[in-house]
Amino acid sequence: MSESTPTTGPWPDAVFRLPAWVAEVAGPVGGVFPTATDRMALAVALARRNAAEGGGPFGAAVFTADEGRLVAPGMNLVLPAGTSIAHAEVVALTVAQQAVGAHDMDDGAGTRFELVTSAAPCIQCFGAVIWSGVTRLVCGARKEDVEAIGFDEGPVPADWVEQLESRGIAVQRDVLRDEAAAVLRDYAASGAPIYNARRGGSD
Numbered sequence: 001m002s003e004s005t006p007t008t009g010p011w012p013d014a015v016f017r018l019p020a021w022v023a024e025v026a027g028p029v030g031g032v033f034p035t036a037t038d039r040m041a042l043a044v045a046l047a048r049r050n051a052a053e054g055g056g057p058f059g060a061a062v063f064t065a066d067e068g069r070l071v072a073p074g075m076n077l078v079l080p081a082g083t084s085i086a087h088a089e090v091v092a093l094t095v096a097q098q099a100v101g102a103h104d105m106d107d108g109a110g111t112r113f114e115l116v117t118s119a120a121p122c123i124q125c126f127g128a129v130i131w132s133g134v135t136r137l138v139c140g141a142r143k144e145d146v147e148a149i150g151f152d153e154g155p156v157p158a159d160w161v162e163q164l165e166s167r168g169i170a171v172q173r174d175v176l177r178d179e180a181a182a183v184l185r186d187y188a189a190s191g192a193p194i195y196n197a198r199r200g201g202s203d
């Protein structure tokens with residue numbers, strides 16, 4: 001968190017830098033998105049713009065769960081960031097945790113946070129959601145929609161929704177599913193790369 005933390009010897013810093021266009025899509029920090037549909041519309045718009053800019057067709061955002069204030073947008077940055085973990089959900093959670101100043105956003109202080117993602121989480125992001133402290137997950141496209149174009153979600157447990165809910169994370173699915181799936185189909189139809197298609201997963 002310290003702005004003056006020096007780099008450690010020869011090792012590179014590892015950070016996510018959001019693309020310059022993000023403000024055009026997401027608007028200002030703290031913008032209010034009252035409903036689940038409003039919030040998903042942003043995640044889908046981020047996915048579509050990211051794909052148009054040469055990135056993966058996946059978007060996500062963290063909001064305060066009650067008011068719907070935007071805490072952090074995210075998009076798939078696997079290719080520009082050069083790291084396999086830079087899925088939209090992980091990017092949004094990482095930026096949100098930096099913004100909130102807590103690695104666990106369920107700090108008991110009363111503000112609850114929600115992750116909204118244009119596609120259901122892969123195995124990595126399923127885990128990341130559990131550790132993040134969000135208390136609600138909202139998904140657009142389903143696993144089947146993602147895998148229909150060749151991306152892999154990995155060995156997500158069949159009871160992943162129940163697993164999250166048993167840990168206090170409410171799950172809502174199929175919000176703007178058609179719109180979110182259309183981004184995936186359009187991406188595939190454009191001939192853009194299905195990277196990690198060795199059944200390695202990427203959303």
Ligand SMILES: [Zn+2]
Nearest residue numbers: 087122125203
């Ligand atoms: Zn993922």
